[in-house]
Amino acid sequence: MPRSRMVSGFRLLAVLVGVGAAAPALAKDVPFVPTPQPVVDKMLELAKPKKSDYLIDLGSGDGRIVVTAAQRYGVTGMGVDIDPDRVAEGKQNAQQAGVTDKATFVEADLFKTDISKADVLTMYLLPQVNLRLRPVVLDTLKPGTRVVSHAFDMGDWQPDAKESVEARTIYYWVVPAKAAGTWKVEQGGKSTEVSLEQTYQMLQGTAGKDKVEGRLKGTEISLTMTGGDGKARTLTGKVDGAKMSGTGDGGAWTATRTGG
Ligand SMILES: C[S@@+](CC[C@H](N)C(=O)[O-])C[C@H]1O[C@@H](n2cnc3c(N)ncnc32)[C@H](O)[C@@H]1O
Incomplete structure (x- = not known):
């Protein structure tokens, strides 16, 4: 086999198996930055979770929102994160808090996750990610679902409430029924x-x-x-x-x- 074809074949294999190349980067839309605990507390205070509610945190990081909701409100919740290290951290924190029966974590892309069962949806993402999520939130969540976002709004969808804690803004919406x-x-x-x-x-x-x-x-x-x-x-x-x-x-x- 000519040497040039051998080289290009090796290069192709290297790409396929990752030899000599860095591990493929995760398709993260947002970096991990945890919400300070007082802000988590206020987000949940606004959402008023009931024991019977199901909470989903999109981009759950170390799991603090789902774990706090389970600990303080007895709420069952699911954290979704694309980063396996964050998912492992969420599971570990749920274990330490003794809430593994209520707080679960899955490794998934938030845009490919079925969120229709949520009664409470929480997020700390980015403006453009919130905007991509907005039609999904409005069209797939039940009317009455409470949506709470740390730091970022949803464009021209005015919040039903807004709170400030530790110089952070929290936005709160209730998914409206369709009345047109x-x-x-x-x-x-x-x-x-x-x-x-x-x-x-x-x-x-x-x-x-x-x-x-x-x-x-x-x-x-x-x-x-x-x-x-x-x-x-x-x-x-x-x-x-x-x-x-x-x-x-x-x-x-x-x-x-x-x-x-
Ligand atoms: C700013 S952190 C928020 C963590 C946590 N919700 C909190 O408030 O403390 C955003 C998280 O979203 C995750 N993330 C980024 N893009 C994602 C995607 N497409 N699907 C799921 N998780 C994603 C990151 O790995 C990171 O842990």
Whole structure:
């Protein structure tokens, strides 16, 4: 075999088996920087985890968020990290804290992880990573899921709450139900067609000639209808798929979606 072909064959093998080359770098989107414990505590205080909740920390580092949630709130949680060393560290910290029955860690890419079962989603990532995650959060998480991010926002999705601790900002959102569309609202024997446009948790639209402004917090909805005379009436209630119901100025009300 000519010498030149032998050399190129060796080079190819070296690349394939990693001979003489550094181990392939992990496809990390964010470096490991731990959240200070007081910030972890405040993140969980905001999320108010219940024992029955399932928490997922995306990019879990040494596991401190999942471990603290298990220790303090008795919450079952999963940390996801692409770095095997971090996953091992998370498992070790769960063991030391005596919460291995509640805190688990998996080695995976956060963008390839099914997060649909989360009731609480936590993260300390980067602005562009949060933005890539935003449609996944809005489209795959159940309405009402609490999302808490250390340091970075979600672009123009305004947080439902914001806290500062140790000069760090924490952002909190509640995944809104989907309420855009046309609704037949019935209240006190009267029926009104209400059209709603939705931008994240904010709603605006019309109810006949009245102007409607509203807001969602998970499945909770609040709609204020203002007439040309400036008189306003507010309806509050819950969205349940293609139905809504609640109480408000004028008594109990129900609504059925009539168009997308
Ligand atoms: C800033 S640290 C946050 C650690 C922990 N959540 C905390 O708040 O203390 C980000 C973590 O994300 C992990 N990471 C980076 N890219 C990732 C990816 N694509 N999938 C999963 N984990 C990733 C890193 O290995 C690192 O441990």
